[in-house]
Amino acid sequence: MDLDIVRTFVVAADAGQFQEAAAELAVTQQAVSKRIAALERNLGVRLFTRTARGAELTIDGQAFLPHARELLRVAERAVASVRPGRRPLRVDVIASRGAAAGLMRGFYRAHPEIDLDVVMLFDIETAVAAIRSGAIDASFRAVAAPGRPLPEDIESVRVLDEPLELLTGPAHALAGARSVTVAQLAGHRIWMPGIVPGTEWAAYYDDLVAEFGLTIEATGPNFGSDALLDTVADTPALATFMGGHTRLVWPSGHGLRRIPVTDPTPVYPHSLLWHRDNPHPALGTLRAHLAATATGHDATGTWAPSWVISSR
Amino acid sequence: MDLDIVRTFVVAADAGQFQEAAAELAVTQQAVSKRIAALERNLGVRLFTRTARGAELTIDGQAFLPHARELLRVAERAVASVRPGRRPLRVDVIASRGAAAGLMRGFYRAHPEIDLDVVMLFDIETAVAAIRSGAIDASFRAVAAPGRPLPEDIESVRVLDEPLELLTGPAHALAGARSVTVAQLAGHRIWMPGIVPGTEWAAYYDDLVAEFGLTIEATGPNFGSDALLDTVADTPALATFMGGHTRLVWPSGHGLRRIPVTDPTPVYPHSLLWHRDNPHPALGTLRAHLAATATGHDATGTWAPSWVISSR
DNA sequence: CGTCGGCCACAACCATCGGTTGTGCTCGTA
DNA sequence: TACGAGCACAACCGATGGTTGTGGCCGACG
Numbered sequence: 001m002d003l004d005i006v007r008t009f010v011v012a013a014d015a016g017q018f019q020e021a022a023a024e025l026a027v028t029q030q031a032v033s034k035r036i037a038a039l040e041r042n043l044g045v046r047l048f049t050r051t052a053r054g055a056e057l058t059i060d061g062q063a064f065l066p067h068a069r070e071l072l073r074v075a076e077r078a079v080a081s082v083r084p085g086r087r088p089l090r091v092d093v094i095a096s097r098g099a100a101a102g103l104m105r106g107f108y109r110a111h112p113e114i115d116l117d118v119v120m121l122f123d124i125e126t127a128v129a130a131i132r133s134g135a136i137d138a139s140f141r142a143v144a145a146p147g148r149p150l151p152e153d154i155e156s157v158r159v160l161d162e163p164l165e166l167l168t169g170p171a172h173a174l175a176g177a178r179s180v181t182v183a184q185l186a187g188h189r190i191w192m193p194g195i196v197p198g199t200e201w202a203a204y205y206d207d208l209v210a211e212f213g214l215t216i217e218a219t220g221p222n223f224g225s226d227a228l229l230d231t232v233a234d235t236p237a238l239a240t241f242m243g244g245h246t247r248l249v250w251p252s253g254h255g256l257r258r259i260p261v262t263d264p265t266p267v268y269p270h271s272l273l274w275h276r277d278n279p280h281p282a283l284g285t286l287r288a289h290l291a292a293t294a295t296g297h298d299a300t301g302t303w304a305p306s307w308v309i310s311s312r
Numbered sequence: 313m314d315l316d317i318v319r320t321f322v323v324a325a326d327a328g329q330f331q332e333a334a335a336e337l338a339v340t341q342q343a344v345s346k347r348i349a350a351l352e353r354n355l356g357v358r359l360f361t362r363t364a365r366g367a368e369l370t371i372d373g374q375a376f377l378p379h380a381r382e383l384l385r386v387a388e389r390a391v392a393s394v395r396p397g398r399r400p401l402r403v404d405v406i407a408s409r410g411a412a413a414g415l416m417r418g419f420y421r422a423h424p425e426i427d428l429d430v431v432m433l434f435d436i437e438t439a440v441a442a443i444r445s446g447a448i449d450a451s452f453r454a455v456a457a458p459g460r461p462l463p464e465d466i467e468s469v470r471v472l473d474e475p476l477e478l479l480t481g482p483a484h485a486l487a488g489a490r491s492v493t494v495a496q497l498a499g500h501r502i503w504m505p506g507i508v509p510g511t512e513w514a515a516y517y518d519d520l521v522a523e524f525g526l527t528i529e530a531t532g533p534n535f536g537s538d539a540l541l542d543t544v545a546d547t548p549a550l551a552t553f554m555g556g557h558t559r560l561v562w563p564s565g566h567g568l569r570r571i572p573v574t575d576p577t578p579v580y581p582h583s584l585l586w587h588r589d590n591p592h593p594a595l596g597t598l599r600a601h602l603a604a605t606a607t608g609h610d611a612t613g614t615w616a617p618s619w620v621i622s623s624r
Numbered sequence: 625c626g627t628c629g630g631c632c633a634c635a636a637c638c639a640t641c642g643g644t645t646g647t648g649c650t651c652g653t654a
Numbered sequence: 655t656a657c658g659a660g661c662a663c664a665a666c667c668g669a670t671g672g673t674t675g676t677g678g679c680c681g682a683c684g
Contacts, residue, residue, distance in 0.1 A: 001387060003313045019660060031643060033661060038642090045394045050661055052651035059447040060394045062431040063402055067390035074386050075313060078379035082357045082372045090375055119374040135371040331631060343672060345632060350671090362632060364680035627684085634677080641670070649662080654655100 001042065003075050006068050008035045009047065013065050017054030081117050088115030089282040092127050092139035094201065096120060097225075099162040099245035100140030100270055107289050114282045123199035124273075128154055131275050137283050138274045142200050143309055153276045156309070159290045161267035161302060163244040163260065166190075167229075170255030171236035181263040182212045182303075190216045191238045193228065201268075205241075207305040208266055216241075229256060243268060264303040271309075313354065315387050318380045320347045321359065325377050329366030393429050400427030401594040404439050404451035406513065408432060409537075411474040411557035412452030412582055419601050426594045435511035436585075440466055443587050449595050450586045454512050455621055465588045468621070471602045473579035473614060475556040475572065478502075479541075482567030483548035493575040494524045494615075502528045503550045505540065513580075517553075519617040520578055528553075541568060555580060576615040583621075 012021035012032060022029040036055075040047050047061035057065065081088055093100035096118070104118055119136060121127045127139040131154060143156050150156060166185070168175050174188070195202050195218035202218075209216050229248075232240050233256050242248075242258065272290060274283055324333035324344060334341040348367075352359050359373035369377065393400055405412035408430070416430055431448060433439045439451040443466060455468050462468060478497070480487050486496070507514050507530035514530075521528050541560075544552050545568050554560075554570065584602060586595055 001315045001391075003315065006390075017660070028644060029661070030645085030663090033663095034642070037662085043391065043394050044396070047394075050650095052661090053659065055661075059402070059431055059433070059442055063393050063400075063429040064390060066429075067386070067393050071383070071386050071390055074379070074383050078318075078376060078383055079313075079355065081375050081379050082355050082359075084356070088375075090371070117375040117378075119371055121371070130371055329631070340673065341632070342634090342674085345634095346671070349633085362679095364632090365630065367632080625684105627682100629682085630680090632677105632679085635675085637673080637675105639670105639672080641668105643668085644666085645664105646666105647662100647664080650660090652657105652659090654657080 001039075003072065005035045005039050006071055008032055009039055010065065010068050010072060012036060012048070012055065013057055013061065013068075016056060019054075077115070080115070088117045089138070089280055089286065090117045090119060090136045091286075092119050092121045092130065092136050092141075094120070094140060094270075095243075095246070097247045098243050099160055099268075102245050102247070103140070103160060103270075103290065106293060107286055110289055110293075111282075111285060114285060116282075123196070123201070124148070125199075127273065131273060131278075134275075134278075137278055137280050138272055138286065140270045141273055142204055142269050142305075143271045143273065144200075144307065148200070150273070154273055155276055156271045156273045157287070157290075158269055158271045158309070159294055160245075160270040161299075161304065162270060163302070164241045164266045164268060165244045166239050166257075166259040166261055167232055167242045168239040168257050168259065169233040169235060170257065172239055172257070173236070174239065174259060175257050177259055179260040179262050182214075182261060182266065183263065185261070186213050186215075188215065188239060189237055190214060191228075191232070191240050192216055192218055194218070203307075204268065204305055207307075208303075211303070232256065262301070264301050267302045267304050269304045269308045313351075315384065317347045317351050318383050320344055321351055322377065322380050322384065324348060324360070324367065325369055325373065325380075328368060331366075389427065392427070400429045401450070401592055401598065402429045402431060402448045403598075404431050404433045404442065404448050404453075406432070406452060406582075407555075407558070409559045410555050411472055411580075414557050414559065415452070415472060415582075415602065418605060419598055422601055422605075423594075423597060426597060428594075435508070435513070436460070437511075439585065443585060443590075446587075446590075449590055449592050450584055450598065452582045453585055454516055454581050455583045455585065456512075456619065460512070462585070466585055467588055468583045468585045469599070469602075470581055470583045470621070471606055472557075472582040473611075473616065474582060475614070476553045476578045476580060477556045478551050478569075478571040478573055479544055479554045480551040480569050480571065481545040481547060482569065484551055484569070485548070486551065486571060487569050489571055491572040491574050494526075494573060494578065495575065497573070498525050498527075500527065500551060501549055502526060503540075503544070503552050504528055504530055506530070515619075516580065516617055519619075520615075523615070544568065574613070576613050579614045579616050581616045581620045 008021065008025060011024055012018055015021045015024065018032040018036070019029050022032040025032070036048060045060040046058050047064060048055040049058055091104060093104065095101065101118065104116065108116055121130060121139070124141040124143065127136070127141055128151065130136040131139060132151070144150050166174065166180055174180050174184070192205065195205060205216055208214060228240060232238050272287065320333065320337060323336055324330055327333045327336065330344040330348070331341050334344045337344070348360060357372040358370050359376060360367040361370055403416060405416065407413065413430065416428065420428060433442060433451070436453040436455065439448070439453055440463065442448040443451060444463070456462050478486065478492055486492050486500070504517065507517060517528055520526060540552060544550050556572070584599065
């Protein structure tokens with residue numbers, strides 16, 4: 001199906017006749033006739049009843065019309081999403097179901113009129129490069145991993161400390177606990193496939209391991225969170241970490257447990273990053289929204305790597 | 313823009329390489345390459361970075377991908393809206409902003425999983441024919457105008473009595489009233505352009521005029537409710553009737569008044585009509601919903617034409 | 625370090641599609 | 655009854671989008 005044909009249908013429906021629609025679209029009446037005929041052939045229904053002074057919608061045509069309009073609207077937004085200059089605010093998050101995505105959902109609820117696009121980049125290195133090039137407008141990341149100070153033209157503000165939770169299957173030794181201390185985790189195998197050395201999140205877990213003597217295994221390829229959850233659910237000796245704000249599509253019948261971690265609670269520090277000179281009007285709105293809704297983060301009883309900066 | 317190309321983009325993005333996408337789409341790799349190149353040329357941005365073992369999305373590609381998926385979803389629904397058999401429930405209402413449309417909005421809120429299409433037919437004659445032919449599944453209409461008994465195979469149930477309200481401009485003689493009686497309306501000019509003789513709604517107003525000696529002028533072409541409202545707002549001698557459940561996009565600064573009518577309150581009787589043998593599963597859901605949410609209509613103090621049937 | 629294999633892009637070729645012009649038909653109207 | 659408005663059909667033709675064939679690039683592996 002061609003969107004030009006859909007547009008022709010909408011224009012013809014509004015005009016009530018093919019002739020006028022043809023003029024509006026700068027084609028001949030015969031072209032409009034052929035397009036509509038092709039659309040009707042594709043759909044297998046008649047969309048217009050041709051009369052001596054025009055064409056009016058059939059019932060099927062009436063039913064199709066709002067869908068056709070919606071189709072054109074969505075297409076317009078799709079094109080706008082990649083249009084340089086005045087495109088939707090484009091924000092990088094670390095995981096589509098993580099805390100940053102939750103913040104963006106909240107922002108969308110507060111400002112549904114602002115067009116958003118959410119992307120997921122590889123690491124903070126990539127994100128900073130994308131911010132500087134203008135490919136994205138903002139990023140939620142942990143800053144700044146050791147030896148990776150932010151460039152001068154990148155600003156950041158810490159917006160959310162997300163507590164880590166332990167995820168276990170029903171047969172795990174800690175499955176029955178209401179909460180566990182970090183000290184209790186020593187000796188247990190924590191499995192986090194897909195950790196890539198050199199990224200800022202790998203640095204986070206490296207620090208966590210060094211600080212508390214944990215055992216985190218990053219072995220094996222990452223087949224996605226569904227496969228991870230399946231394995232954890234079925235393997236008594238394995239547990240994994242998960243952001244406490246993560247929205248899970250909970251696999252039913254697996255008996256998975258999410259257990260808070262305490263003494264201290266490891267938190268993953270999300271900062272918003274953006275370019276000093278970015279002129280996108282929605283960026284200021286996003287920053288104001290985050291500042292207004294930020295839960296003043298209480299550092300007592302929590303742990304984050306020493307290299308994390310709190311603001312600048 | 314061609315939806316085949318959009319689909320190619322989505323498949324290629326999922327596959328991570330053109331080769332596999334080509335196999336899935338049953339075309340050659342070269343065709344996929346050309347399609348993607350054409351899409352990139354149209355959009356003016358690069359969507360994939362080509363590597364030695366595949367193609368991965370650029371940031372623009374990532375931003376475009378969800379919009380592309382949405383586009384395909386909407387297209388799917390558009391096609392489904394006219395597919396014979398298992399198409400969305402198609403309901404005829406008398407006006408897009410009237411009471412019946414409000415009932416359908418309520419039904420949608422209660423059952424968002426049910427696909428709906430709303431159409432507006434000319435009169436009950438057309439609606440009954442459409443119901444019998446299967447072109448629509450249900451209709452909200454006043455039944456049955458004099459001499460027009462419903463056919464045997466059409467069932468109906470009265471679902472809503474909508475009180476009429478008087479709509480006046482700020483300079484109208486009755487503009488200051490909190491409510492008006494029908495008797496007070498005698499002698500005032502009530503303008504309702506667009507009434508077509510022979511329709512069931514024309515019969516309703518005919519009866520209203522005959523019963524209470526009102527003056528309803530149907531003169532002049534109907535340029536739409538916006539033009540009607542403009543005229544009423546500016547003309548002190550004119551008022552019009554409007555369904556009390558009508559949702560207006562209120563023209564600002566016009567000072568329009570909606571005034572309830574009493575002694576008695578004329579109500580427009582909406583019934584749901586459907587075909588006895590219609591097998592659409594959602595039709596039963598709609599009937600159950602309407603039965604459950606129906607405000608038990610209290611006939612005291614209201615007026616409706618004598619030919620209106622209350623149920624069957 | 626060279627070779628191999630996988631994958632994408634370019635070129636040439638060709639059928640189909642979608643546009644135009646020209647014309648005929650129907651229907652409402654003067 | 656003749657006319658005009660509007661849509662459909664036919665013939666024609668350039669553009670589009672597919673195929674096959676081929677070459678270049680890059681990572682893997684011996």
